[in-house]
Amino acid sequence: MSEVTVRKQKLRKNTVKMRLIIFGTLAVLLVVCSFFSAYLTPYDPYLQDLSIAKQAPSAQHLLGTDRYGRDMLSRVIAGSRASIFSTLLLVAIITALGTAVGVTCGWTGGWVDTVLMRISDVFLAFPGLVFALAVAGSLGGGLQNAIIALVAISWPKYARIARSQTLAQKETQWMKAVRLSGSGTGKIILKHILPNILGPILVTSMLDIGTMMMELAALSFLGLGAKPPIPEWGSMMSDTRSLMTTSPWITFSPGIAIFIAVMIFNLLGDTIRDYADPKSRR
Amino acid sequence: MEELLRYEHVDISYLGVPTVRDVSFTLAPGEILGIVGESGSGKSTLIKAAMGLLETEGCVTRGDIWYKGKNLPDLPQKELRKLCGPELGYIFQSAGSSFCPIRTVGVQLYETMREHERISKADFEARAMEMLQKLGFENGKRILESYPFELSGGMQQRIGIAAAMLLKPSVLFADEPTSALDVTIQKQVVEEMLLVRKTFGTAIVLVAHNLGVIGAMADRVLVLKDGEAVEYGKTQEVLTNPQADYTKALLAAVPKLRR
Amino acid sequence: MKKYIGKRLLQLIPVLLGITFLSFAMMRLAGSDTVTEMYGDKGAVSQQIIDAKRAELGLDRPFLVQYGSWLKGLLTGNMGVSYVSGKNVFQTFVSKLPATLLLTALSIVATVVISIPLGILAAVKHDRFTDYFLRVFSFVGNSLPNFFVALLLMQLFSIRWKLLPVISKGTTVQSAVLPTLTLAIAMSAKYMRQVRATVLEELNKDYVLGAKARGVRGSVTLWKSVLKSSMLTIVTLLALSIGSLLGGTAIIESIFMWDGVGKLAVDSITMRDYPMIQAYVVWMAIIYVMVNLITDILYHVLDPRIRLGVQEG
Numbered sequence: 001m002s003e004v005t006v007r008k009q010k011l012r013k014n015t016v017k018m019r020l021i022i023f024g025t026l027a028v029l030l031v032v033c034s035f036f037s038a039y040l041t042p043y044d045p046y047l048q049d050l051s052i053a054k055q056a057p058s059a060q061h062l063l064g065t066d067r068y069g070r071d072m073l074s075r076v077i078a079g080s081r082a083s084i085f086s087t088l089l090l091v092a093i094i095t096a097l098g099t100a101v102g103v104t105c106g107w108t109g110g111w112v113d114t115v116l117m118r119i120s121d122v123f124l125a126f127p128g129l130v131f132a133l134a135v136a137g138s139l140g141g142g143l144q145n146a147i148i149a150l151v152a153i154s155w156p157k158y159a160r161i162a163r164s165q166t167l168a169q170k171e172t173q174w175m176k177a178v179r180l181s182g183s184g185t186g187k188i189i190l191k192h193i194l195p196n197i198l199g200p201i202l203v204t205s206m207l208d209i210g211t212m213m214m215e216l217a218a219l220s221f222l223g224l225g226a227k228p229p230i231p232e233w234g235s236m237m238s239d240t241r242s243l244m245t246t247s248p249w250i251t252f253s254p255g256i257a258i259f260i261a262v263m264i265f266n267l268l269g270d271t272i273r274d275y276a277d278p279k280s281r282r
Numbered sequence: 283m284e285e286l287l288r289y290e291h292v293d294i295s296y297l298g299v300p301t302v303r304d305v306s307f308t309l310a311p312g313e314i315l316g317i318v319g320e321s322g323s324g325k326s327t328l329i330k331a332a333m334g335l336l337e338t339e340g341c342v343t344r345g346d347i348w349y350k351g352k353n354l355p356d357l358p359q360k361e362l363r364k365l366c367g368p369e370l371g372y373i374f375q376s377a378g379s380s381f382c383p384i385r386t387v388g389v390q391l392y393e394t395m396r397e398h399e400r401i402s403k404a405d406f407e408a409r410a411m412e413m414l415q416k417l418g419f420e421n422g423k424r425i426l427e428s429y430p431f432e433l434s435g436g437m438q439q440r441i442g443i444a445a446a447m448l449l450k451p452s453v454l455f456a457d458e459p460t461s462a463l464d465v466t467i468q469k470q471v472v473e474e475m476l477l478v479r480k481t482f483g484t485a486i487v488l489v490a491h492n493l494g495v496i497g498a499m500a501d502r503v504l505v506l507k508d509g510e511a512v513e514y515g516k517t518q519e520v521l522t523n524p525q526a527d528y529t530k531a532l533l534a535a536v537p538k539l540r541r
Numbered sequence: 542m543k544k545y546i547g548k549r550l551l552q553l554i555p556v557l558l559g560i561t562f563l564s565f566a567m568m569r570l571a572g573s574d575t576v577t578e579m580y581g582d583k584g585a586v587s588q589q590i591i592d593a594k595r596a597e598l599g600l601d602r603p604f605l606v607q608y609g610s611w612l613k614g615l616l617t618g619n620m621g622v623s624y625v626s627g628k629n630v631f632q633t634f635v636s637k638l639p640a641t642l643l644l645t646a647l648s649i650v651a652t653v654v655i656s657i658p659l660g661i662l663a664a665v666k667h668d669r670f671t672d673y674f675l676r677v678f679s680f681v682g683n684s685l686p687n688f689f690v691a692l693l694l695m696q697l698f699s700i701r702w703k704l705l706p707v708i709s710k711g712t713t714v715q716s717a718v719l720p721t722l723t724l725a726i727a728m729s730a731k732y733m734r735q736v737r738a739t740v741l742e743e744l745n746k747d748y749v750l751g752a753k754a755r756g757v758r759g760s761v762t763l764w765k766s767v768l769k770s771s772m773l774t775i776v777t778l779l780a781l782s783i784g785s786l787l788g789g790t791a792i793i794e795s796i797f798m799w800d801g802v803g804k805l806a807v808d809s810i811t812m813r814d815y816p817m818i819q820a821y822v823v824w825m826a827i828i829y830v831m832v833n834l835i836t837d838i839l840y841h842v843l844d845p846r847i848r849l850g851v852q853e854g
Contacts, residue, residue, distance in 0.1 A: 005356065006344045122559030126822070127829040128788025130806075134564070134822040137810030138571030214686040218792055221688045222807055237688065244692060245700050252696075255689040263684040335750055367756030380751025382766035384773075384844065393765060394755040445755070 016274050023268040030264055031088070034080035041074035045231055054247045064249045066240060072250060076257045079231035082143060084261060086226075087213040090147050094212075095205045097151065098158020103189060103197070105159065106166025117163070120156035129153070129215060136224035143232070146225035150215055154208070161204055165197035203276050207269035210262040217258050233258045285348075286311050286485050287332070287453055292345035294324065294331050294509075301327050301340070302509040311452065312479060314486045316500030316517065318493055318532065324509040325489045329455040331355065333370055334362045349453070368398050371451035371484075375458040377442020381430040388426030391445055398449060410448060416481060417444050417474055436467035440474050447478055454478065454486045460495050472499055493532055497521055505529050546838055553834065560826045561615060565608050568819045615823065621816040625809070630820045634802060638824075641790055641801030644720055648786060649779070651725035652732055657775065659729075660736025665763065667741060675733065682730025687789055691723040691796045720797045724789055732782060739774045743767045773844055780836035784829050 033040060043061075049069035057064040063072035101120075105113040123131070135149035169175055169192075178192050219225040220234030228239055233254035240250045287309040294302035302324040309315050319325045331342050332354050342355040349369070354362065366372075374380040381390050392406045401409075407426070414422035417440070425433070425441060433441060439459055446454055456475065460468040472495060478484050490496050496503060496517070503520045505513040505528060512526040524530045592601070602610075614620050620631045663675040698705045698719060705715055743749075744767055752762040791803035798804065802821055809817035 005346055005353070007342060007355065118555055118559070121556050122563060125556050125560050125830050126826045127784035128786075129791065130788045130822060130825045130829075133788070133791055133806060133810060134567060134818055137806075137813075137818050138567050138815070140571075210684060214684075217686055218688055221686075222792060222795070223811065234686075234688070237692065241692065244696055248696055251692060252689075255686070255692065258689065259685055262686070263681070266680065266684050333754055335754055337750075363753075363756050363758065365756070366754055372751075372754035374747065374751060374754075376747070377751075379747040380754070382748045382752075382770060384770050385766060390752075390766075393761065394752075394757055397755075397757050397761065449756075 016271060019267075019271045020275055023264065023271050026264045027268045030080070030261060031084060033077070034084040037077050037081045041071075041077045043071035043074040045070060045074040045078035046229060047071075054243065054250070056247070057249055063253045064247065066250045067243060067247075072253050075231045075236065076233070076253050079233045079236060079254060079257065080261070082226050082230060082232040083213060083217060083234070083258065086143055086147060087209060087216055090150055090212050090216060091205050091209050093147070093151050094154045094158055094208075095201060098155045099162040099194075099197075099201055101155065101159040102162025102164075103166050103193060106163040106170065107185070107189060107193070113163075116159070120159050123153065123156045126153065129218065132215065132219065133222070133224070136219055141224050141227055143220075143226040143230075146216055146219040149219065149224070150212060154212070158201060158204065161201055162197060165200060166193055169193050169196050199276060203269075203273050206265075206272045209269060210266040213258065213262050213265065284310055286313075286350070287487075288346075288348040289328075289332075290346045290348065292328070292331070292347060293343045294327050294336070294340060295343050296324075296327055296336070296340040300343070300509065302331075302506075304345070305504075305506070305509075305511050306345075307504050307511070307514060309453065309485050309487060311485055312483045313502065314475075314479060314488060314500045316493075316496030316503045317487065317489045317506060318491065318496050318503060319506035320491055323506045325491075325506050326457050328506070329372075329457060329487055329489055332455065333366050333372055334359070335372070364398070367394060367451065368449045369451050369453065371446030371449065371454040373439070373442045373446055373454065373456040373459045376435075376438070376462055377445075377459070378430045378433065378435070378438030380442060381445075383429065383431055385429070386426065387428055387430060387433075387441060387445075391426070391448060394445070395448065413448050414444055417447070417477060419444070436463055436470055439463060439467075439471050443471070443474055443478060447482065447484070450482060450484075452485060454484050456486060456488045458489055458491065461491065468495065475499065492535070493521070505532065542841065545841060549834060549837065553830065556830060557827065560830070561612055561823055562608065564819055564822045564826070565611055566604075568815045568822075569604065569607065571815065620820045620823075623809075623814050623817050625812050625814045625817070630816045633805070633817065634820045634824060637800060637802045637805050640799060641787075641794065641803055644717065644724070644790055644794070644799060644801060645783070645786055647717055647721040648724035648728060649783070651721055652728045653779065655725060656729040656733035657736055660733040661740050661763075661768070663733070663737040664740035664744060667744075672737075675737075679730045679733045682726055683734070685727070685730075687723055687727045688792055688796060690726050691719070691793055694719050694723055695796075716797070716799065720793050720799050723793050723797075724786060727789065728782060728786060731785075732779065735778045736771075736775055739771045739778070740767060743771045746770075773840055777836055777840055780832055783832050787825055787829060 047070060049065075051069065052061075052065050053067050053069040055061060055065045055069075057072075061071050061073065063076060066072055066075065101116055105116050132146075132149040132153045135152050136146050139145040139148060175188075175192065178188055183191075216225060217232075217234030217237075220232050221238040223235070223238065226232030226235050228235055236254040237251055240247075244251045285308045289305055289307050292302060292305045293300060305328060307315065317325045317328065327336065327340060330336050331340065332347050332349070334354070334357075336342075346356075347354040349365070352361075352365075354365075357365075381387060388407075388410070391410055392403065395401050395406050395409075410426060411422040414425060419425060419440070425437075430438060439462075442459070443454075443456075454475075459475070460471050463471060475486060475488070476499060479486060486499075488496060488500060493503075500517045502515065503513070503517050504511055505520070505526065507526075507528045513520055513524065513529045520529060521533065524533055611620070618631045619629070622628060623630055623633060626633070659675055663672045666672045705718055744763075748766060749762055752766065753759070790801060791806050793799070794801045794803035795807040802825070806818060806821040808814075809821065
């Protein structure tokens with residue numbers, strides 16, 4: 001007879017919770033910083049001093065100065081307000097609008113559903129930023145119009161998710177019981193449907209923050225978003241492009257800021273998705 | 283008694299959780315062993331371990347599985363692969379899904395044979411047709427040209443058996459081969475497995491969650507509860523004179539099936 | 542199959558009507574005071590001249606009539622003249638289209654070459670070092686705005702190393718390198734993830750285990766079954782990402798001065814050349830819808846489950 005062999009099995013640690021805490025903290029920190037950005041800037045982001053124009057990064061000016069001698073670090077910090085806040089506002093609007101349309105479609109059904117869904121088909125038929133460009137172009141520049149443009153192209157996705165979730169909820173036995181109990185439509189939707197469908201929708205919103213931030217910056221870069229002298233990362237990059245050859249820090253500092261902010265929100269979004277749906281964790 | 287397969291004090295952990303504890307049994311050539319237990323008792327894990335089908339999630343943490351003088355859990359992947367097919371066959375609960383849905387059954391069987399021996403397409407077809415005919419299929423050519431989803435559930439299961447038998451393994455593991463089928467079709471599958479043993483002398487390890495099918499087929503029975511063997515003996519004895527309370531409960535739960 | 546294609550074509554009609562109507566309405570609403578704007582800089586212009594110009598541009602007719610005649614123009618290739626250059630809008634669009642299509646095609650080829658092998662590699666090496674490395678790579682790519690990538694590449698290749706021209710001088714190979722690379726980096730990062738997820742999902746299917754139980758080598762299963770099954774999804778996803786690519790070309794073309802429809806659109810937006818923007822939006826949407834339609838039909842032709850009309854399960 002043979003001796004019995006003992007083997008070891010490697011185990012993978014569950015790190016999702018830890019990631020959630022780390023990235024959540026970073027994201028909150030970023031949002032708080034952008035909210036209080038006015039108090040955090042070492043210099044006045046609008047203060048021009050031509051005698052120190054286009055200085056390379058130094059101890060006084062960590063990211064150097066731009067062509068009017070404005071402190072780049074201050075401008076990047078000040079820019080976080082326009083970039084991060086507008087993005088969060090944008091995502092909030094899309095989520096709310098999309099959910100409202102989706103729940104209406106799912107709950108009412110019939111011709112309302114058909115018409116709204118056909119309309120969303122039309123919006124989805126435009127490729128990516130093309131339609132946003134057109135909307136922003138026809139409304140003219142400005143941060144507000146850029147937000148409207150991105151809302152126009154993004155709501156159908158949320159409407160679809162909310163609709164299918166509502167339909168699924170409507171079919172559950174429990175919901176049938178609730179409806180039989182005679183509660184009013186508004187009450188059912190607010191108290192029973194919304195709390196149950198909000199999870200997947202919010203996960204989608206979190207995953208979209210990074211993309212939305214980049215698209216908003218892209219519109220600003222094209223001059224269709226925030227207008228100078230308001231500091232916004234996308235527009236800051238586009239109006240300093242001509243200085244790229246001689247003073248690259250002026251152009252790239254806001255770019256790196258976008259990259260870091262987008263990455264933090266993407267990491268958070270991914271983690272939240274993993275947390276909400278452990279099956280997708282691969 | 284001559285042995286083909288021998289499990290010795292086997293412990294298996296699955297996703298870090300110990301699922302099987304200290305299970306031992308032997309299998310003689312041509313024997314049918316029934317492993318019975320409720321879902322989650324670790325019975326599928328037990329037979330998957332022999333063929334290295336636990337992937338990275340499961341691992342034989344203690345004990346040996348001996349097949350013809352080789353300890354299967356310690357065999358390198360390459361060696362084990364060569365045994366899978368010609369020596370050890372496996373029938374899945376839904377055999378249909380063990381074939382790629384977008385390729386025909388014939389193409390995949392040919393691929394399987396080519397992995398184990400040099401064989402021409404014509405020879406393969408002749409052998410496949412012969413096997414299908416022996417196992418009572420009338421329309422062999424049509425079956426080979428079908429996509430898995432084009433066959434009915436019972437048919438998929440029987441093809442699964444025929445596919446495994448194509449390489450004439452000496453041990454056939456059957457993982458709940460009938461539990462997804464209607465009672466009438468279950469009978470066909472049971473008969474086919476018995477025919478396999480009669481024709482080829484193949485030993486079969488049959489896993490099921492009730493004693494019905496096992497009572498009708500197995501020579502010996504192993505009763506598994508929470509990953510531990512609670513009873514192991516000749517089918518007749520276990521069925522007529524169960525020792526463990528758990529076996530009694532299982533017996534009481536199943537309508538009597540005569541052999 | 543024919544019935545299915547017919548059905549899809551029929552479904553296309555309302556979408557196309559919607560696209561054209563939306564594009565038209567948006568530009569018409571925005572462009573209602575185009576004429577005023579056109580003359581705005583030149584000081585006082587009499588109302589008569591403005592009215593005459595409005596009539597000439599057909600802006601005084603009822604909205605739906607204008608839409609109808611515009612739609613007719615769309616079908617006959619007569620979408621009006623540019624407010625800026627006075628040239629035929631459709632012809633201008635068509636003349637710039639090949640440059641954009643070339644850039645798109647090059648980017649797709651680059652994306653396929655980069656991301657399909659890497660995506661498959663990451664899936665096969667699941668949860669091992671190669672996988673983690675590639676995931677970080679794709680993650681970084683996903684978090685970089687494409688205009689940032691464009692400027693970065695420009696800085697490195699053109700300014701620092703002086704290997705390539707800063708702005709394109711016509712549609713030459715050298716000019717195409719950076720815009721192609723920029724678009725491909727952004728797209729590959731996203732697409733590699735999708736390829737990886739698709740292949741992983743396929744690798745977790747029962748038939749992979751089935752093949753293993755039959756003693757088929759993992760590499761054989763990967764090439765013959767897994768990749769063949771994944772290809773359907775991979776190709777579909779690629780076609781769907783053409784949408785973001787078509788939108789992305791606009792910004793990249795204008796950064797690199799690549800003379801395609803994207804740059805044309807951005808320039809037109811800056812100059813409020815509404816007929817031009819209209820043509821761009823409508824035609825890009827139509828191209829996109831057509832690409833999606835063809836993809837969908839191909840998917841149906843290629844998948845035996847759908848082709849033979851059998852449901853899985």
